[in-house]
Amino acid sequence: MKLEEIRKDIDKVDSQIADLFKERMALSLDIAKAKQEGNLPVVNASREKEILHRISNEVGEPLDGYARILFNTLFDLSRSYQNNYLSRVSDIGERIEKALEETPKLFPKKAVVACQGVEGSYSQAACEKLFEVPSTMYFNSFEGVFNAVEKGLCQYGILPIENSSYGSVGTVYDLMRNYNFHIVKSIRLRINHSLLAKPGTKLKDVKEIFSHEQAIGQCGEFLKTLKDVKITICENTARAAKMVAESERDDVAAICSRDCMELYGLESLNNNIQVSDNNYTRFICISKNLEIYPGANKISLMLTLPHRPSSLYHMIAKFAALGVNLTKLESRPVPGSDFEFMFYFDMEASVYSPELVNLLGQLENQPELFVFLGSYSETI
Numbered sequence: 358m359k360l361e362e363i364r365k366d367i368d369k370v371d372s373q374i375a376d377l378f379k380e381r382m383a384l385s386l387d388i389a390k391a392k393q394e395g396n397l398p399v400v401n402a403s404r405e406k407e408i409l410h411r412i413s414n415e416v417g418e419p420l421d422g423y424a425r426i427l428f429n430t431l432f433d434l435s436r437s438y439q440n441n442y443l444s445r446v447s448d449i450g451e452r453i454e455k456a457l458e459e460t461p462k463l464f465p466k467k468a469v470v471a472c473q474g475v476e477g478s479y480s481q482a483a484c485e486k487l488f489e490v491p492s493t494m495y496f497n498s499f500e501g502v503f504n505a506v507e508k509g510l511c512q513y514g515i516l517p518i519e520n521s522s523y524g525s526v527g528t529v530y531d532l533m534r535n536y537n538f539h540i541v542k543s544i545r546l547r548i549n550h551s552l553l554a555k556p557g558t559k560l561k562d563v564k565e566i567f568s569h570e571q572a573i574g575q576c577g578e579f580l581k582t583l584k585d586v587k588i589t590i591c592e593n594t595a596r597a598a599k600m601v602a603e604s605e606r607d608d609v610a611a612i613c614s615r616d617c618m619e620l621y622g623l624e625s626l627n628n629n630i631q632v633s634d635n636n637y638t639r640f641i642c643i644s645k646n647l648e649i650y651p652g653a654n655k656i657s658l659m660l661t662l663p664h665r666p667s668s669l670y671h672m673i674a675k676f677a678a679l680g681v682n683l684t685k686l687e688s689r690p691v692p693g694s695d696f697e698f699m700f701y702f703d704m705e706a707s708v709y710s711p712e713l714v715n716l717l718g719q720l721e722n723q724p725e726l727f728v729f730l731g732s733y734s735e736t737i
C-alpha cells in the first residue's frame with residue numbers, strides 16, 4: 358500500500374517536471390529565435406557552467422552530482438532543439454546530399470579492389486562475395502590497402518575489422534586515423550580455419566606454425582593441445598600457407614582457409630580448429646569518395662572527446678535522444694598523446710533522418726576531431 362502511495366506522489370512530481378520541461382524547451386526556442394536575429398552561436402559554454410554551478414549549490418550534497426548529469430542532459434536536448442529549429446545546412450549535410458544524388462543505385466559488379474595478403478586470403482573471399490567480377494590487387498600490409506585507395510590506384514579496398522571470437526583488428530582501426538577514406542559496404546564472413554602442411558607432414562612432426570595473429574587467437578584452444586610447437590605471427594594467413602608450401606622444411610604448418618590447400622598444394626592436418634563454430638569476421642569495403650548506396654542503414658564515425666568528466670556519456674546521450682542503436686564502440690589510444698583516445702562508433706541509423714544529419718552537423722562544428730566515415734549496409 359505504501360509503495361502505491363509513494364508512486365502516486367512520484368506521478369504528480371513527474372507531471373510537474375513534464376510541464377516544466379515543456380516550458381524550458383519553449384524558452385529555449387525563444388532563445389534560438391533571438392540568437393538567429395543576433396547571429397549568435399547556439400552553444401554558450403559559460404552560461405551552461407554558470408547554471409551548473411548555481412544548480413549544484415541549490416541542490417547541495419548528496420544530489421549535486423546527479424543534478425549536474427540531469428542538467429547537462431537538458432542542455433544537450435535544448436541545443437539539439439535549437440539546432441533543429443535553425444536547421445543550418447552543415448557541410449556534412451551537403452556532402453551526404455551530394456553522395457545520395459551521385460551514387461549509382463546498384464553496387465558495382467566489377468572494380469579494381471585492393472586486398473591484403475595473397476590469393477587464398479579471407480579478404481579475397483570477402484571481396485568475391487561483394488563483387489561479382491573483381492580485379493584484385495594484393496598488398497603486403499593493411500596500410501598498403503588504405504594507401505592504394507587514397508591514391509586512387511584501386512577503386513575499393515577490403516579490410517577485416519573485427520572477429521566474433523577474438524575482437525577488433527587493432528591495426529586497421531589505428532590506420533583509419535591516417536588516411537582519407539569512406540566505408541561503402543560491410544560484410545560478415547564465416548571463418549573456418551584449417552591447419553595445412555606439405556604432403557607427407559604429420560601433425561606430430563610439426564615444430565612451427567605460421568599465421569596471422571587474429572587466426573592464432575581464434576585457434577587458441579587448439580594450439581594449447583600441441584606440445585613444443587613454436588607459433589610465429591605473419592601478416593596474412595594465405596601468405597603463411599604460401600610460405601609453408603615454398604619452405605624446405607617438413608616440420609612447418611599454417612593456419613589458414615581450406616581454399617589454400619588446392620592453391621598451394623598443401624594437405625590438411627586438421628579442420629575447423631577455431632574456438633567456436635560461430636566464428637565470424639566483419640570486413641569493410643572502403644572507397645576514396647563518399648558513396649551511399651540504397652539500403653544503407655549503418656553509420657560509422659570517428660571522433661575524439663575532450664578530457665572532461667562524462668564527455669563520452671554526453672556523446673552517447675545525443676544518440677540515445679534520437680533513439681539510435683549503437684552497435685559498436687571502439688577506443689584506441691592516440692600515439693604520442695597524453696592518454697588521449699580516438700573513438701569509433703558504429704550505429705544503426707539512416708542519413709535520411711534530418712535529426713541525425715543535424716546532429717552530425719553539430720558534431721562537425723565542435724572543436725574536437727570528427728570524421729563521418731560513411732553510411733552503408735552489411736552483407737551477411
Ligand SMILES: O=C(O)C(=O)C[C@]1(C(=O)O)C=C[C@@H](O)C=C1
Pocket residue numbers: 385388389399400401402404405408431432435436
Ligand atoms: O542561454 C542560452 O544561450 C541558451 O541557448 C540556453 C541553454 C540552456 O538550455 O540553458 C542552451 C544552450 C547554451 O549552450 C546555453 C544554455
